Amino acid sequence: MANSLQHIAIIMDGNGRWAKKRLMPRTVGHVKGAANVRHMVKACADAGVSYLTLFAFSSENWRRPPEEISALMGLFLQYLESEVAEMKAAGIRLRVIGDRSAFAPLLQSRIDQAEQETAHNSRLHLTIAANYGGQWDVLNAMRSWQAANPGKQLQDLDASGLAAHLSTADLPDPELLIRTGGESRISNFLLWQTAYTELYFTDAFWPDFDAAALTQAIHWFEQRVRRFGRTDDQVAENPVAAPGEQLSTAPLVPPAFKIS
Numbered sequence: 001m002a003n004s005l006q007h008i009a010i011i012m013d014g015n016g017r018w019a020k021k022r023l024m025p026r027t028v029g030h031v032k033g034a035a036n037v038r039h040m041v042k043a044c045a046d047a048g049v050s051y052l053t054l055f056a057f058s059s060e061n062w063r064r065p066p067e068e069i070s071a072l073m074g075l076f077l078q079y080l081e082s083e084v085a086e087m088k089a090a091g092i093r094l095r096v097i098g099d100r101s102a103f104a105p106l107l108q109s110r111i112d113q114a115e116q117e118t119a120h121n122s123r124l125h126l127t128i129a130a131n132y133g134g135q136w137d138v139l140n141a142m143r144s145w146q147a148a149n150p151g152k153q154l155q156d157l158d159a160s161g162l163a164a165h166l167s168t169a170d171l172p173d174p175e176l177l178i179r180t181g182g183e184s185r186i187s188n189f190l191l192w193q194t195a196y197t198e199l200y201f202t203d204a205f206w207p208d209f210d211a212a213a214l215t216q217a218i219h220w221f222e223q224r225v226r227r228f229g230r231t232d233d234q235v236a237e238n239p240v241a242a243p244g245e246q247l248s249t250a251p252l253v254p255p256a257f258k259i260s
């Protein structure tokens with residue numbers, strides 16, 4: 001039986017190299033990359049995927065040259081201004097995760113507006129990670145848990161308690177993470193949420209990653225044996241792992257367990 005797939009997360013890498021290969025400025029690669037976001041949202045909706053999370057700007061991307069940062073901010077703003085009406089009509093709910101307080105007031109207000117205007121949609125949940133870092137998310141979740149539970153000690157915090165305070169608290173964990181651009185790393189993306197995610201790395205640069213490439217990644221995912229710590233035989237007996245099984249709050253070692 002093929003694995004079920006609800007949530008795809010993507011690290012959209014390779015815009016700069018796509019442009020360089022064509023002797024064009026890096027920003028042209030980002031323009032192409034932004035156009036591809038539009039295509040990929042449609043391709044995911046067509047494939048029946050319910051959640052798509054895209055890494056658009058990491059907390060480390062502030063280290064880039066200022067003109068590239070402004071180009072990326074401009075593209076994000078333009079994307080929000082040009083796509084929201086269509087998202088509303090197409091049943092797409094947009095959310096942005098990350099520390100948005102660092103963005104210009106106009107961009108912040110467009111983000112708020114887009115989130116509000118699409119809040120009732122549910123065909124595809126599109127989440128854009130902007131000024132996002134996985135370490136920031138986990139630290140933030142711990143602080144938020146502490147603020148919500150002032151009388152409690154850190155020993156009272158368990159995995160599901162922390163997950164409830166992550167920026168992705170309303171989303172299932174991604175089953176598949178795709179990274180384009182030939183690198184094989186997570187780069188501080190959804191560190192907690194990808195604990196049991198299948199990782200798919202492709203050499204294709206992001207502007208070239210099209211619907212056919214997405215289908216190939218989904219087929220690859222469907223063939224994976226997802227064990228969540230169990231043996232192959234156990235998986236063969238009971239192939240469907242309970243959602244969130246890997247974050248079980250029950251002790252993983254049974255109390256009466258003895259080594260014989």
Ligand code: FPP
Binds near residue numbers: 015018030
């Ligand atoms: C990585 O490619 C890409 C980024 C840091 C930015 C991603 C942004 C977009 C796809 C466009 C704007 C986003 C939205 C949501 C409208 P890179 O620049 O690191 O490429 P390189 O590794 O080839 O240099």
